[in-house]
Amino acid sequence: MNQPTHPTPTAEPMVRAQGVRKSYGPVDVLKGIDLEVATGEVFCLLGPSGSGKSTFLRCINHLEKVNSGRLTVDGDLVGYHERDGRLYELKDNEVARRRRDIGMVFQRFNLFPHMTAVENIMEAPVRVKKEPKAAARDRALDLLARVGLADKARSYPSQLSGGQQQRVAIARALAMEPKLMLFDEPTSALDPELVGEVLDVMRGLAEDGMTMIVVTHETGFAREVGDAVVFMDDGVVVESGSPRDVLTAPRHLRTQQFLSKVL
Amino acid sequence: MKLLAPPDTARNRPSEDIPAVPVRHPGRWAGAAAVVLLGAMFGHAMLTNPRLDWGTVGGIMADPSVLRGLRTTLELTVLAMGIALVGGVLLAVMRLSRNPILSGASWLFIWVFRGTPVLVQLFVWNFLGALWPTISIGVPFGPSFHSWDYNDLVSLFTAAVLGLGLNEAAYMAEIVRAGILSVDRGQPEAAASLGLTHGQTMRRIILPQAMKVIIPPTGNETISMLKATSLVSAISLVDITRAGQDISSRTFQIIPSLIAVSVWYLLFTSLLTIAQYYVERRYVRGTTHSLPPTPVQRVRTALRARRAPLVTGGSS
Numbered sequence: 001m002n003q004p005t006h007p008t009p010t011a012e013p014m015v016r017a018q019g020v021r022k023s024y025g026p027v028d029v030l031k032g033i034d035l036e037v038a039t040g041e042v043f044c045l046l047g048p049s050g051s052g053k054s055t056f057l058r059c060i061n062h063l064e065k066v067n068s069g070r071l072t073v074d075g076d077l078v079g080y081h082e083r084d085g086r087l088y089e090l091k092d093n094e095v096a097r098r099r100r101d102i103g104m105v106f107q108r109f110n111l112f113p114h115m116t117a118v119e120n121i122m123e124a125p126v127r128v129k130k131e132p133k134a135a136a137r138d139r140a141l142d143l144l145a146r147v148g149l150a151d152k153a154r155s156y157p158s159q160l161s162g163g164q165q166q167r168v169a170i171a172r173a174l175a176m177e178p179k180l181m182l183f184d185e186p187t188s189a190l191d192p193e194l195v196g197e198v199l200d201v202m203r204g205l206a207e208d209g210m211t212m213i214v215v216t217h218e219t220g221f222a223r224e225v226g227d228a229v230v231f232m233d234d235g236v237v238v239e240s241g242s243p244r245d246v247l248t249a250p251r252h253l254r255t256q257q258f259l260s261k262v263l
Numbered sequence: 264m265k266l267l268a269p270p271d272t273a274r275n276r277p278s279e280d281i282p283a284v285p286v287r288h289p290g291r292w293a294g295a296a297a298v299v300l301l302g303a304m305f306g307h308a309m310l311t312n313p314r315l316d317w318g319t320v321g322g323i324m325a326d327p328s329v330l331r332g333l334r335t336t337l338e339l340t341v342l343a344m345g346i347a348l349v350g351g352v353l354l355a356v357m358r359l360s361r362n363p364i365l366s367g368a369s370w371l372f373i374w375v376f377r378g379t380p381v382l383v384q385l386f387v388w389n390f391l392g393a394l395w396p397t398i399s400i401g402v403p404f405g406p407s408f409h410s411w412d413y414n415d416l417v418s419l420f421t422a423a424v425l426g427l428g429l430n431e432a433a434y435m436a437e438i439v440r441a442g443i444l445s446v447d448r449g450q451p452e453a454a455a456s457l458g459l460t461h462g463q464t465m466r467r468i469i470l471p472q473a474m475k476v477i478i479p480p481t482g483n484e485t486i487s488m489l490k491a492t493s494l495v496s497a498i499s500l501v502d503i504t505r506a507g508q509d510i511s512s513r514t515f516q517i518i519p520s521l522i523a524v525s526v527w528y529l530l531f532t533s534l535l536t537i538a539q540y541y542v543e544r545r546y547v548r549g550t551t552h553s554l555p556p557t558p559v560q561r562v563r564t565a566l567r568a569r570r571a572p573l574v575t576g577g578s579s
Contacts, residue, residue, distance in 0.1 A: 061456055093460055100458035110453035114471050114548055124457035127467060156548065169453075176457060 012075050014039045014180055014211045015060060019069035022055055029055045031235035032069065037213055037228070042206045044222035044243070045215045047232035048258060053215045056232070057182050060213065061102045062095055073102065074179060100128060103173030107185040109165040111157040117144060117168045118153040121175045128176070136175075143171040147201050163194030167201055174205075181205065183214040219262055223247050231255045319516055323507065323523035332506030333527055339423055339492040339502065344485050346428030351435025356465065358440055369436065376433035382494050385426035388417065389498045423495040431488060438480045442473030474546040482539030486532050503527055 015037040022030040029052045037043045045053040058064040059071060062079045071078045076098065080087040090098070112120050121140035125131040131139075144150050147167040157165050166186055173181060183202065187195040199221050206212060206225050216222060222229050222243055229246040231239045231254075239246055239255045250256050309315065323329060357369035376384065392413035401407030417425070446469050454464040496505035503524055511520035544554055556564065 063452055063455065096455070096458050096460050099456055102456070104453075104456035106449060106453060108449055110447075110449035112450065112453070112468055112472075114546075123467065124459060127463050128458040172457070182456075 013037055014041070014074055015043075015213065016072045017056075017069065018071075020056070020059065020066050020071050021068045022052070022059060022064060022066055029235055030059070030066075033232075033235075033237060035230060035237060035240065037211065039211050040209050041211055041227045042225050043211075043213045044226040044229045045213065045232060046217070046219070046222065046229060046246075046258070046262075047238075050234075051232045052235040053232045054184050057104075057184050057213060057215050060180075060182060061099050061104055063104075073098070096128075100124075100176050101179050103176060103178035103181040105166065105169050105173055105181070105183045105186045107188050109157070109162070109169045109189070111165055111169055111172070113157050116154050116156055117149065117160070120157070120168060121172045124172070125175050140171070140175060143174055144168070146174075146204075147171045148197070161194060162190045163197045166190065166198045170198075170201055170205075179211065181210055181212045183212065183216070185215050185217070187216065187218060217262060219247055219259065231258065233258070315518060316516075319519040320523045320526070323510055323516065323520050324526060326506075326510060328501075328509065329503060329506045329523065329527075332501050332503035335420075335495075335500065336489070336492050336502045336504075337531070339420075339427060339495065340485070340489045342424045343427035343431055343492070344488055346424065347431035347435045347484070347488075348481075350429065350432030351439045352470070354432060354436035355439035355443060358436060359443060373433045373436055376430050377437075381426065381430040381491060382497055384430050385423060385494060385498050388422035388426045389419065391417070391422075419498060419500045422498060423492075423500050427488065427492060427495070431484060434484060435481070438477055438484070439473065442475075442477035443469055445476045446472045471546070478539065478543050478546055482535065482542075485539075486535050489531055489535065490528060 013036040015035075017033045017035050020030055020033040021028070031052075033052075033056055045057070047053045055064055059066050060073060060078065065079060077087070078098070079090055079095065081090060081094075082088075111117075112123065115123065118137060118140045121143055122133065122136040125136040125139065126133055141150065141153060144153055147170055149164060149167055149171075152160060152164060152168070157168070160168065170186075186202070187198050190198065195218070199218065202212070202214070202221070203225050214221070214226070224243075226243045228240065229243045230237055231246055231250070231252075233254050239250060239252045246255065247259065250259060310317075354369045354372060357365045358373070360366050360369075396413055397410045398413055398416055399407035399410040401409075450468050450472065451464050454468045459467070492502055493504035495502050496508070499505075501509070507520040507524035511517040514520075541557070544557070547554065
């Protein structure tokens with residue numbers, strides 16, 4: 001019902017949620033989410049804090065377990081595999097295998113503080129994909145150059161600004177060559193003048209055709225780069241559509257109220 | 264000292280001291296004088312006492328039985344701490360496991376081994392042969408393939424290592440657990456999102472960061488262990504303390520023996536302290552922008568400065 005009006009003709013969407021529910025004890029955080037994210041799309045999730053948008057994002061790579069409903073990534077059910085109409089819970093290493101293809105960027109960067117920038121980026125390719133170290137290092141340096149930090153390879157995270165740390169974090173996620181990137185409020189912990197450099201990197205990714213789901217308060221970014229925008233509140237999708245529809249001419253009162261405060 | 268500097272460079276030196284008469288601290292001076300006086304009196308009493316023969320102290324320190332005891336003490340310390348470290352990490356990971364049997368077993372181990380005196384545990388390991396005279400391997404509750412006599416399998420030395428090591432493992436478990444819990448929750452999440460398994464996350468991401476919290480108390484525990492090994496004389500294993508006592512009961516050189524043994528202990532605790540300093544530095548990588556220089560580096564810098572004194576320096 002709340003499907004984005006994006007004109008991608010591909011049969012299987014990258015992410016499909018059908019009636020996804022999540023609760024922590026008696027608190028319902030997600031109350032039945034239905035949405036589809038097409039391959040190559042930049043999908044922006046907006047909403048007040050506590051609306052469940054970050055939780056939904058974390059469900060996609062199984063950092064949180066869904067209580068009911070169906071959630072698929074590239075056709076695969078998240079956290080389970082299905083055979084003869086029965087669901088089997090995935091083993092830890094199978095969950096880990098699925099996560100390789102989904103990059104995630106966190107609000108608080110979560111770089112590994114005991115490793116340099118280049119080591120942060122090499123870690124997963126070397127340990128998870130068993131890439132040779134020299135090759136992984138070369139690729140890591142390329143990625144650092146791509147996010148504009150070629151000269152910071154040997155810096156530790158504590159020696160970098162917030163914006164630089166977040167760009168390293170994006171490079172770290174890209175090193176696994178994911179087919180989907182999740183951004184959990186990637187600029188919310190940054191000083192205002194550092195937001196632009198991170199958004200620039202994300203804009204570049206979008207231009208390269210990466211499928212991205214972005215939880216953000218940056219309506220400017222959503223308007224400019226987003227292909228689809230969803231406004232969530234209190235665990236449900238209130239409104240969805242093209243950035244122009246949702247951000248410029250919101251139909252719902254709740255969306256209007258929220259946007260009038262954010263803009 | 265400022266005379267040589269052109270007047271406008273003063274602005275470029277914001278940390279220039281304000282010329283003012285510093286506060287005097289007569290109390291500190293009096294206290295320091297008292298400490299120096301008491302120290303001198305004690306030193307004088309020790310060095311000039313005709314009943315304390317320093318040559319004897321040196322002789323006891325170099326006595327072959329004392330050196331053999333020293334070796335036992337050091338071996339016990341290394342082996343027991345080895346067991347404690349490996350066991351501690353294992354117990355801490357078990358304790359944090361979601362499996363209630365594993366975390367319960369770890370809790371029970373810590374409860375027993377931390378809750379009874381290490382001296383009692385040493386006796387237990389030494390006399391466990393009374394309870395199980397033979398140890399066999401085979402099918403659980405079924406036939407056995409081979410048996411050993413307990414006292415052949417567990418020598419005095421082995422009993423000492425097990426007693427000290429397993430007791431210490433219980434303490435190390437809590438230290439390691441505190442270290443693991445100190446790591447930010449976002450770290451395992453970031454590792455998981457990259458596809459690292461639980462084991463890889465623990466080894467590569469969590470434990471290296473936990474080390475920062477684990478190392479200082481572990482240094483403490485190692486120094487404690489060095490001294491706690493003296494308890495093994497209770498199960499008649501000859502460590503350095505026991506060797507010193509044997510000499511004093513033979514020659515009645517009681518105080519010189521105690522001093523000789525203490526000097527050996529002090530020497531090795533000092534070495535351990537230095538080792539701890541350097542290991543700690545290794546594991547704070549990335550957490551501070553730049554590490555302060557080590558004492559050795561500081562001495563080297565000072566020597567270099569002395570050789571080529573800075574003209575612009577503020578010293579007279």
